[in-house]
Amino acid sequence: MSPARLFTLLAGLLCAALTHGEAQNDGWHYDKQAIMGTEVHLQFWHESGEAAETITSAVMEEFRRIDAALSPYKENSELSRVNRQAGQQSMQISDELASILDKSLWYSKKTRGAFDITYATLGSLYDFRKGERADQETTEDLLPSVNYRHVSLDRKNRTLKFLDSRTKIDLGGIAKGYAVDRAVAILQQYGVQNASVSAGGDARLLGDKRGKPWLIGIRHPRDRSKNAAVIPLENTAISTSGDYERFFIDSDDHRVHHIFNPATGKPAETDSSGDDSDSDKLISVSVIGPEGFDTDPLSTSVFVLGKQKGIALIEGMPQFEAIVIDANHRMFFTSGLQQ
Structure with a gap:
């Protein structure tokens, strides 16, 4: 290896080491793991790196415990x-x-x-x-x-x-919201005051980001590289349901997604023909409120109900707000967010 090449390699390693040291010494700790059929993201501030490892393990173990109990795909759950x-x-x-x-x-x-x-x-x-x-x-x-x-x-x-022998249940519309709440409860037990926990479309924020709000991006439902909106939040929960999370396109070029309308037994219709007849159909719903245990089922509910009835539901519930995107890609806010 030439001296120039060796110098470049050592400089790169030194830079990486310094960057890593800064990330560890600023008090912020991060982890990401595949649990509950999605990516669980954890970010929190704690002055002790050793304690942070214990906290991270406790949080991720709780997600694994909940997954083992509530997964419809695990035979022994x-x-x-x-x-x-x-x-x-x-x-x-x-x-x-x-x-x-x-x-x-x-x-x-x-x-x-x-x-x-x-x-x-x-x-x-x-x-x-x-x-x-x-x-x-x-x-x-x-x-x-x-x-x-x-x-x-x-x-x-x-x-x-x-009461019907053929009935089955799935908690996919509430379990992740419940799990992020449990994660925050564990963080609080360890004295953590500033944290962000997310599992798929569900996130719970503990406090702020050490003097500034958390900036939560709402993904553009038709372009995963973009955000449709970025919302400053603190000490709250937000859940997003969209027809882009799990879906396939059938032979008729129709989007078949995972959010079901119980009245039809089929995925709620969201495809747009580009006219006003689709103005009530939604392709993305985000609900903000105190706990994920509520925002998770509410985001699904609003999606199924459609824009008019869904927004009316949230307007009638103090402490909750919603951001919806209809099938014509237009964004609407409940009254508390319109400013």
Whole structure:
């Protein structure tokens, strides 16, 4: 190796080492891991690097624990056992699952069925990686089994039964919001005051970014390299639901995505023909509020309800705001954000 080449290599290594040292010494700590079928991002400030490693491990372990309990893809998860057994007989469930189901059913009633965890009865037949979906005959046959009223929960005694034996549930519309809240609770237990935690489209912010707000980008739904908006936030949660997260394009050039309309048993229609008939259909919804346990199901609800009913829902809920993008790529805000 020539002296010039060696000097260039050593200079590069020194620069990298200095940059790494600065990142570690400024008190900010970062981690990213693949959990819950998405990327979990963690950023927080703590003066001790040794303590930060313990905190990071505790947060990521909590995400893995929740995934192990609530994943519909893990055969031994509590959710999978529920889907195998609750349609046949009443069964005992954990207090955690009972709490999540109770919240889910509350939002089902609040939104008159726009949020409905029993969408999985048909949703489980879709494979977005393979481009597979339930056919029309199967959809019509199973549609009566998609109804949150089939979920009979005894919250006090922690028992659950499905009143329709074919009903299945999925907590994809609430579990990640719940998980980021749990992560923030752990950070607070360790005395952390400034942090950002995200899992897919759900994020929870603890405090501010040491004297300035966190800047949260809302992805452009048709150009992943751009943001449709950047919102300054602190000490809050934000959840985004869009038709671009998991989808495939069918033979008719139609976007088939993962947000289901329980009334039809199919993905909520979002494709635009470029005219005003699509003005109520949404392709992206972001809801801001105190906790992810609420903003997560609300973003799904607004997406299914459409612009008019969805914005009206959020306007009637103090402490919550929404940003929606319709099928014609126009952006709308609830009244608290219009300034």
